[in-house]
Structure formats: C-alpha cells, structure tokens
Amino acid sequence: MxxxxxxxxxxxxxxxxxxxxxxxxxxxxxxxxxxxxxxxxxxxxxxxxxxxxxxxxxxxxxxxxxxxxxxxxxxxxxxxxxxxxxxxxxxxxxxxxxxxxxxKMDRVLEVDTELAYAVVEPGARWYDLYDVLHEQGDELLVSVPDIGWGSVIGNSLDNGQTFLPNGSDFNTLNGLEVVLADGSLLRTGFGAQEDNPTWHLYKRGLGPVVDPLFAQSNYGIVTKAGVWLQRRPKAYAPLYLSVPRYHQLAQVIDVVRELRLDGILRGIPYVLDLLTVGDAHFPEFKGRIPPPGTPAMPEERLDAIADETGLGRWGVRTALWGDPEVIDVHERRIREAWSAIEGGEVRRLATYTAENWHEIKDAGLIDRISGGVPSSDILDSLPDFVGHVGFSPVVPLRGEEVAKVVQQIKDKVVERTGVNFSAQVFVTNERSAIVVSAMFFNRHDAGHLRATIDTAKELLVQLGQQGYAEYRSHLDFSDLAQDQLAFGDHAYRRFAETIKDAVDPKGILSPGRHGIWPARYRAR
Incomplete structure (x- = not known):
C-alpha cells in the first residue's frame, strides 16, 4: 500500500x-x-x-x-x-x-534453577538476565545474540538469532503474557489456567498454539515471558574454523550441514566473512582488517589480509558443550570433516570447566558469546560514521545455493554502494540458513543511505523472483518484503489481516508491522 x-x-x-x-x-x-x-x-x-x-x-x-x-x-x-x-x-x-x-519494565522476575528457566519483563536486556545468573554462580546459561544491549523478549519476538543450543530454531521463549487491543490480558499455553505450574515449561496447551502469533506481529503487546536456559556443561570449548578463500563457501556450508545433521555441531554455527570477523573477534589484528562501510577493496588484497592474519576469507564461529570426553570426540570429528577443505584450519580457542569458568567474562568475544556472556564488542569496533541496513533472506542449507545468493548480494552491494561487502550466514537449524548481509553506509551522507535502501529493495525483488524471502525487514521496505509472499494471491497476508481485524478491530496496535495492515488503513 x-x-x-x-x-x-x-x-x-x-x-x-x-x-x-x-x-x-x-x-x-x-x-x-x-x-x-x-x-x-x-x-x-x-x-x-x-x-x-x-x-x-x-x-x-x-x-x-x-x-x-x-x-x-x-x-x-x-x-x-x-x-x-x-x-x-x-x-x-x-x-x-x-x-x-x-x-523501565526490565526486571528478571524469576529464575528456576531446577527446571532451568527464567521469567522476564519485556525491557530486561541480555545483560540484565546474565547478571542475575552470574550472581547465582553461573550454574545456568542464557543463549545470547552478538549484541547484549537489546531485550530478551524483544529480540526473540523479532526472530533475533542467539548461539547456544537453545538458540536453534528460536527455541528460547515459552509462555507469554499479552495485552490485547481492548486492554484485556491473555496468557498463552497453560498460562490460560490460573496458577498452572507448566505455563513456561510446555510449548503447547489445549487447543491451537498461539505463542508464535505474537512473533513479528501486531496482535498484542507481550509484557512477560518465560525463557528457557541451559545448565552449565561440564566443559565448554569455543572453536574457530578458518577457510582461506572466498570461493570455498559452498563447500563450507555443506560440511557444516553434515556436522549439524550428525549432531556434532550444536547451537548456531555462524559463518562470517573476513570483514565481519574483524577487530571485534580478534583485536590483536586491530587496524589490519578494513572496517565495514569503507570503499570496496580488490579480492587480491583481501586474500593477502586473510593470509597475513591467518583468519581466512571465511571463518566459522562455533563451540562444543558437554563432558570433556565427548568434546574431544566431537572435535576429532570436526577436524576430520574440515580436512576436506583445502587450507582450512580448526582452532580450539580454550577449554572451560567449573574451575576456570570465571575467566570467560574477560576472554575474547567468541569465548563469551558461545559461553552465554553478552557483549557490545561488535558495535564498539565500528567507526562512528558507520550505520547499516539489514537484508537477510532465508536459504536452504545447500552450499551451492547459499553461495549463489551471497554472490548476488555482494555484486549488487559493491556495484550500487561502493563499499566492502560484509556477509554472515546463520545456520539456524540443520536444513536452512539466514544470509545476513549488513549493508553499511555513511551515517552522515543521506544520499548514501538512500542508495543502500534502494539496493536492498532491488535485492528483495531480484531474490524474490527466485523464491527467496527475508526473515525480517527494515521498516522502510516492510511492505515490499511482504509483497514477495504472493502465493495464492497473497493468501498469507489476507489470512494475517483477517486475524488482525478480528483481534484489533480499530487497528491501533503497530499498524503496518512487517507489512500487515488493519482494515482502517487498507481502505485508504
């Protein structure tokens, strides 16, 4: 519209x-x-x-x-x-x-150490929940995203990605309290029964499951949620898997998929290009890796930087959690699989147990994120003039297909915006991935922002014609993103709008969020 x-x-x-x-x-x-x-x-x-x-x-x-x-x-x-x-x-x-x-609604309301879950208000940040768990001795871990300043509920409801095993397929939230458009209060799942003790423990209920309806939606306002946590493992080993050349991405994806399907890699393996790895992950190379948003560099120069630092053109940030013996076996399996990638290396960055768990808080970014310790290092490493626009299609976990999509995005971004392309692949489960292309621009140049927004819109249509869609979209092109879901004459949008009109007849709650509009706006 x-x-x-x-x-x-x-x-x-x-x-x-x-x-x-x-x-x-x-x-x-x-x-x-x-x-x-x-x-x-x-x-x-x-x-x-x-x-x-x-x-x-x-x-x-x-x-x-x-x-x-x-x-x-x-x-x-x-x-x-x-x-x-x-x-x-x-x-x-x-x-x-x-x-x-x-x-100002940022409290951690409850932590149950026996059943490993917490209950939080919508303003509680990853930092806030971590601080409570840390004060209790780090017996429980929360699966965190790359940047810890966001809220647990808000990030999760917008399908933000976290990296511990509970992050797989957005598995963290369970049992919501929701304010509806008339001001009444709904509790999902078995929260529908007064004082039911399984409200935050069981992901179903009696009748239709409605929790997912409040993710990326405008049907209600979530004011409380349960958050599933992870017991601290006997041992934890963060890993960095390097890949020397850009063209090896397809092979990397296929190897990661097989390790995921075999249950060797858990959590969310995170495939990063050299520029994304950057200073935040390896500060010892500060100044040697060009930051995002700077003018595009020749491939030969990027190859040279990858070789000089030993980080590769791609790296996989992942980890192993469990008994020490199991970790050793799984690491051996990973090394065997990675040997098929010419020049690829597997680094165990550290090993943490109960005795040295306190050291994680002061360790490197990879150690902290996969150990459930929130951080702002990635934001802090960006130049002040840099902003970004998110463009992130979901792609089947096939190496050739992921590499094809990444290359199309890269070609368009470099051509239209003139800056270095920065890509990450979130392996959200064993069968699909999100290709997150943070499209960087100069915050002080409105023309550069507009060119970046226009590039994202062009890519939306270009990849939409090939059957790919975004997992969440920028406010400025949310309608265009929704337009790509055109099966059955936009049957999905019509169904979502029918629900919207039923639960919010006056159309007051977040009209237009992710391209879903109430009747009062559609009529215009």
Missing part, C-alpha cells in the same frame, strides 16, 4: 496518555523524542517521527495506555529496548504514532 496519512495526536489525548505514566516517564517535546529514534536514520528525515513516547512501569499501565488508544483510535507502536537499529529502531510505520517503550 501507499504511505499512510500521518496521525496527529490531539493535545487533550496526549495529556490523557501522559497521565497514565507520569510526566517523568514520557517524552513529549520534539527535542525529547529525537533522543528515541533510529540513530541510523537521517535526523532531517521525519518520515517515521512519533508524537509521544511512553515508558510504562507495570502491566496495568500498559493496559491503561492501550485502553486510551482504543478509545481514541490512536496508533501505538511497542518496542522493548528500541535498539533494533538497522531495521528501523523504535520507529513506527505510521508517522505520529505513540511509542511504548519497555526500558
């Missing part, structure tokens, strides 16, 4: 919203609200500006906010930490929406 008409919030309704949370928990003026927007979006571009930002502190306040919105038909857009930079940050699809931020 075309861009919706911007919403204008009447002063009296604004005051009604602010009264729910108090003036200290609201951003009202233009200057205040400018502190809560996507930092990668040009300041002068007001396309996705909000009219008000609210910071509730309780579920009851969220219910009251939604009731006000429902009464006055005000579009609201909820985010947890609002740090989904590269995809639009906290910004709403409809200009003038009221933003609901959960930065």
């Amino acid at each position: 075309s861009d919706p008409v911007p919403f204008e919030l009447p002063d009296a309704v604004r005051d009604e919203f602010v009264a729910v949370v108090g003036r200290d928990n609201a951003l009202v003026t233009d200057e205040e609200r400018d502190e809560y927007r996507d930092p990668y979006w040009p300041t002068e571009d007001r396309t996705y500006d909000s009219s008000l930002v609210l910071f509730p502190t309780t579920t009851e306040q969220v219910q009251d906010i939604v009731r006000v919105a429902n009464r006055h038909e005000v579009p609201v857009w909820a985010s947890s930490q609002g740090r989904n930079n590269g995809y639009g940050g906290p910004s709403a699809r409809v200009k003038g929406s009221v933003l609901i931020s959960f930065r």
Whole structure:
C-alpha cells in the first residue's frame, strides 16, 4: 500500500496518555523524542517521527495506555529496548504514532534453577538476565545474540538469532503474557489456567498454539515471558574454523550441514566473512582488517589480509558443550570433516570447566558469546560514521545455493554502494540458513543511505523472483518484503489481516508491522 496519512495526536489525548505514566516517564517535546529514534536514520528525515513516547512501569499501565488508544483510535507502536537499529529502531510505520517503550519494565522476575528457566519483563536486556545468573554462580546459561544491549523478549519476538543450543530454531521463549487491543490480558499455553505450574515449561496447551502469533506481529503487546536456559556443561570449548578463500563457501556450508545433521555441531554455527570477523573477534589484528562501510577493496588484497592474519576469507564461529570426553570426540570429528577443505584450519580457542569458568567474562568475544556472556564488542569496533541496513533472506542449507545468493548480494552491494561487502550466514537449524548481509553506509551522507535502501529493495525483488524471502525487514521496505509472499494471491497476508481485524478491530496496535495492515488503513 501507499504511505499512510500521518496521525496527529490531539493535545487533550496526549495529556490523557501522559497521565497514565507520569510526566517523568514520557517524552513529549520534539527535542525529547529525537533522543528515541533510529540513530541510523537521517535526523532531517521525519518520515517515521512519533508524537509521544511512553515508558510504562507495570502491566496495568500498559493496559491503561492501550485502553486510551482504543478509545481514541490512536496508533501505538511497542518496542522493548528500541535498539533494533538497522531495521528501523523504535520507529513506527505510521508517522505520529505513540511509542511504548519497555526500558523501565526490565526486571528478571524469576529464575528456576531446577527446571532451568527464567521469567522476564519485556525491557530486561541480555545483560540484565546474565547478571542475575552470574550472581547465582553461573550454574545456568542464557543463549545470547552478538549484541547484549537489546531485550530478551524483544529480540526473540523479532526472530533475533542467539548461539547456544537453545538458540536453534528460536527455541528460547515459552509462555507469554499479552495485552490485547481492548486492554484485556491473555496468557498463552497453560498460562490460560490460573496458577498452572507448566505455563513456561510446555510449548503447547489445549487447543491451537498461539505463542508464535505474537512473533513479528501486531496482535498484542507481550509484557512477560518465560525463557528457557541451559545448565552449565561440564566443559565448554569455543572453536574457530578458518577457510582461506572466498570461493570455498559452498563447500563450507555443506560440511557444516553434515556436522549439524550428525549432531556434532550444536547451537548456531555462524559463518562470517573476513570483514565481519574483524577487530571485534580478534583485536590483536586491530587496524589490519578494513572496517565495514569503507570503499570496496580488490579480492587480491583481501586474500593477502586473510593470509597475513591467518583468519581466512571465511571463518566459522562455533563451540562444543558437554563432558570433556565427548568434546574431544566431537572435535576429532570436526577436524576430520574440515580436512576436506583445502587450507582450512580448526582452532580450539580454550577449554572451560567449573574451575576456570570465571575467566570467560574477560576472554575474547567468541569465548563469551558461545559461553552465554553478552557483549557490545561488535558495535564498539565500528567507526562512528558507520550505520547499516539489514537484508537477510532465508536459504536452504545447500552450499551451492547459499553461495549463489551471497554472490548476488555482494555484486549488487559493491556495484550500487561502493563499499566492502560484509556477509554472515546463520545456520539456524540443520536444513536452512539466514544470509545476513549488513549493508553499511555513511551515517552522515543521506544520499548514501538512500542508495543502500534502494539496493536492498532491488535485492528483495531480484531474490524474490527466485523464491527467496527475508526473515525480517527494515521498516522502510516492510511492505515490499511482504509483497514477495504472493502465493495464492497473497493468501498469507489476507489470512494475517483477517486475524488482525478480528483481534484489533480499530487497528491501533503497530499498524503496518512487517507489512500487515488493519482494515482502517487498507481502505485508504
């Protein structure tokens, strides 16, 4: 659809919203609200500006906010930490929406050490949950993403990737508490029964399973969730598997797939190109690997850097967890498989047990991430002028197919934006992968951002014609991403919109999120 008409919030309704949370928990003026927007979006571009930002502190306040919105038909857009930079940050699809931020609902409500799960509020960051687990002796681990400043619930509901075994196929969340569009409260699964002790333990319930309906959706606002944790293993060994040349990617993917299918590689093996490995993963090479967003370099020079550092043009970040004897056997299997890759090397970076587990917190990035310790190293290693746009199609886990998609993206990015291409392949399960191409641009150059956005749109259509789709999309091209799902005359979108109209008849909750619009906007 075309861009919706911007919403204008009447002063009296604004005051009604602010009264729910108090003036200290609201951003009202233009200057205040400018502190809560996507930092990668040009300041002068007001396309996705909000009219008000609210910071509730309780579920009851969220219910009251939604009731006000429902009464006055005000579009609201909820985010947890609002740090989904590269995809639009906290910004709403409809200009003038009221933003609901959960930065002040950040508590870890419960940790059950016997059954290995936690219950958290939507603003609880990976750092917050880790800190609680660390204080309890690191007996339990949480599967973390690359950047720890986001929220557990928000990242997980947007299908953000984490790397320990519970990260496989987005397996972390279980049992949600949800505020619906009329302000009522829903608990999914066996949370539907008062005081049912299996609410956060059993991934089904009685009747249809609705938990997944609240991932990447606009059907409700999640205010609480269970998070499955992992017991600390007897031993843990982070690994780095290097690959000397770019053209070997297809072979790498096939080897990783077979190791996954055999149960040797668990968690989420993460295939990174040289530029992504960069300073964050190996700071000893600081300054020798060009950062993302810099002018494209000849292949020969990148090959030379790969050889000089020994990191290869590709590297696989992975780990082994379990009894020491099992880890040794699995490492031997990996070395045997990797020997088929000419010039490939397998490095065990360390071995951690209960005796030296405390050392992980001060170790390298690879050790920390696969050990459940959140980090901001990757962000910290980027130059200040660099921003990025996420473009990430899902591809079958066949080497030739993954390599074909990566090459198409690379060719287009280098041609259209002129910067070094940076790619990562998340092996989400034994059968598929997400090709994450963080498309970098100069944050101080609005023209460069627009060229990057346009490149992503071209790739959406180009790869869409080949049958590939994104796993999540930037706010600016979410409608185009949804357009690619055209089977049955867009039967999926029509079905999703039918649900939307039933559960949110006034269309107030995050209209347009991932290309799903309520009737009041479709009519325009």
